[in-house]
Amino acid sequence: MSMKKRVTVLGSTGSIGVNSISVIDSLGEEFELVSVSGHGQWQLLAQQARKYNLEKVVITDTRNLANLEKELEGTDTEVLGGPEHLVDLAVDSDCDILIVAIVGSAGLPAVLGATKAGKTIAIANKESLVVAGCLLMPLAQKHGATILPIDSEHSAILQAMQSGQRNEVEKIIITCSGGPFRNADDAQIACATLEDALNHPTWNMGPKITIDSATLMNKALEIIEARWLFDLEPGQIEVLVHPESIIHSLVEFCDGSVIAQMSLPDMRLPIQYALTWPHRRPCPASRLNLHELGHLTFEPPDKNRFPALKLGYEVAHKAGTAGAVLNGANEACVEAFRKRQISFTQIVEFTDICLSEHNFIEKPDLEQLMQSENWARQKVLELVSSVQKNPDKMKNSPQSTSY
Numbered sequence: 001m002s003m004k005k006r007v008t009v010l011g012s013t014g015s016i017g018v019n020s021i022s023v024i025d026s027l028g029e030e031f032e033l034v035s036v037s038g039h040g041q042w043q044l045l046a047q048q049a050r051k052y053n054l055e056k057v058v059i060t061d062t063r064n065l066a067n068l069e070k071e072l073e074g075t076d077t078e079v080l081g082g083p084e085h086l087v088d089l090a091v092d093s094d095c096d097i098l099i100v101a102i103v104g105s106a107g108l109p110a111v112l113g114a115t116k117a118g119k120t121i122a123i124a125n126k127e128s129l130v131v132a133g134c135l136l137m138p139l140a141q142k143h144g145a146t147i148l149p150i151d152s153e154h155s156a157i158l159q160a161m162q163s164g165q166r167n168e169v170e171k172i173i174i175t176c177s178g179g180p181f182r183n184a185d186d187a188q189i190a191c192a193t194l195e196d197a198l199n200h201p202t203w204n205m206g207p208k209i210t211i212d213s214a215t216l217m218n219k220a221l222e223i224i225e226a227r228w229l230f231d232l233e234p235g236q237i238e239v240l241v242h243p244e245s246i247i248h249s250l251v252e253f254c255d256g257s258v259i260a261q262m263s264l265p266d267m268r269l270p271i272q273y274a275l276t277w278p279h280r281r282p283c284p285a286s287r288l289n290l291h292e293l294g295h296l297t298f299e300p301p302d303k304n305r306f307p308a309l310k311l312g313y314e315v316a317h318k319a320g321t322a323g324a325v326l327n328g329a330n331e332a333c334v335e336a337f338r339k340r341q342i343s344f345t346q347i348v349e350f351t352d353i354c355l356s357e358h359n360f361i362e363k364p365d366l367e368q369l370m371q372s373e374n375w376a377r378q379k380v381l382e383l384v385s386s387v388q389k390n391p392d393k394m395k396n397s398p399q400s401t402s403y
């Protein structure tokens with residue numbers, strides 16, 4: 001790589017966004033940060049704009065636009081307000097690599113735009129693939145876009161896949177820490193509080209993915225993400241609980257060889273691999289010392305205690321509008337759980353109800369995907385409101401004591 005790569009980070013104020021900027025920094029001359037977006041954290045956006053003398057900054061929550069404009073007065077940075085400008089940044093011909101680190105399906109329009117513009121997209125925003133993988137992957141092929149995973153499991157799969165030909169892959173094994181409730185029984189899970197759910201044992205991440213990791217909905221989303229990214233049948237995707245989060249995933253080839261990617265849990269490594277792919281560069285993340293570690297453990301996942309996994313497989317099989325419904329329902333449920341309106345187990349329970357009740361479309365267009373997602377969000381609001389009208393329905397109150 002001789003020419004400088006110009007990078008845009010959407011969601012630069014979040015956990016992946018901040019790590020992405022530190023990776024770009026540590027890579028030195030080869031990469032240059034040119035534009036960023038954030039939603040609410042205007043002060044951090046302003047700091048990033050000043051530090052890197054950025055060309056453009058988008059703030060999607062326009063309530064903070066005036067503050068950001070004032071903060072960046074007199075600088076060369078162009079300040080834009082509103083979600084529509086995410087697509088402008090994504091398709092900008094001056095951007096070589098787009099990192100999408102926005103949380104939720106709010107990232108989808110930018111991912112779609114960049115895909116149609118034939119860009120290289122380093123994607124952390126798994127929700128876009130879950131909602132619209134059925135449209136995105138064919139579009140990427142048509143327009144010559146490259147979609148590279150940042151998710152550590154999918155990065156591991158991409159890395160392990162370099163050991164053979166695509167048609168030699170028999171199956172993939174996605175690892176899973178098990179989250180904070182790995183050893184909890186049904187009763188303990190049923191009265192899990194928000195604080196319990198936010199207490200992830202191995203990864204330090206944004207709140208939405210942390211809660212998804214507690215319900216194991218994150219693994220469900222990852223099964224669907226892997227199905228689209230690597231064009232696999234759901235039967236080729238296994239989940240393995242591995243509490244130490246050292247093996248990030250494995251690929252089994254037709255000769256029985258299983259190739260694993262291992263490293264300490266640090267998102268800077270998969271972010272960097274997406275930027276430098278197919279090459280490798282030195283990375284500041286701490287190195288693995290297997291001798292110190294001693295041993296690694298593995299367990300089968302428990303689909304009864306964590307029913308989200310069943311939903312992941314169901315949606316990966318059905319495809320069509322099922323991913324949009326799963327994602328819309330889960331996002332709305334996580335929001336309600338964070339507001340303490342529903343209990344922990346109701347997140348998956350309500351998502352399941354949405355999946356059972358929605359009008360499935362096998363080959364949807366974008367509008368139908370969006371309608372299905374919105375329908376699911378609406379349906380969750382109805383379920384939440386019925387819980388609020390009848391508090392008895394809120395079994396296992398999220399206010400209850402932590403176990």
Ligand SMILES: NC(=O)c1ccc[n+]([C@@H]2O[C@H](COP(=O)([O-])OP(=O)(O)OC[C@H]3O[C@@H](n4cnc5c(N)ncnc54)[C@H](OP(=O)(O)O)[C@@H]3O)[C@@H](O)[C@H]2O)c1
Pocket residue numbers: 010011012013014015016017037038039040041042060083101102103104106107124125126127150151152203204205206207208209267
């Ligand atoms: N964190 C991890 O280790 C990790 C690992 C693998 C995959 N991922 C995936 O990466 C994505 C980001 O996760 P995260 O943990 O970095 O989340 P996060 O810390 O909550 O950051 C989310 C980012 O999205 C922005 N944002 C929030 N709502 C938005 C909206 N409506 N429109 C546009 N931007 C919005 C936030 O802006 P403000 O902060 O300015 O409000 C922030 O920049 C998720 O899809 C997650 O599943 C994360």
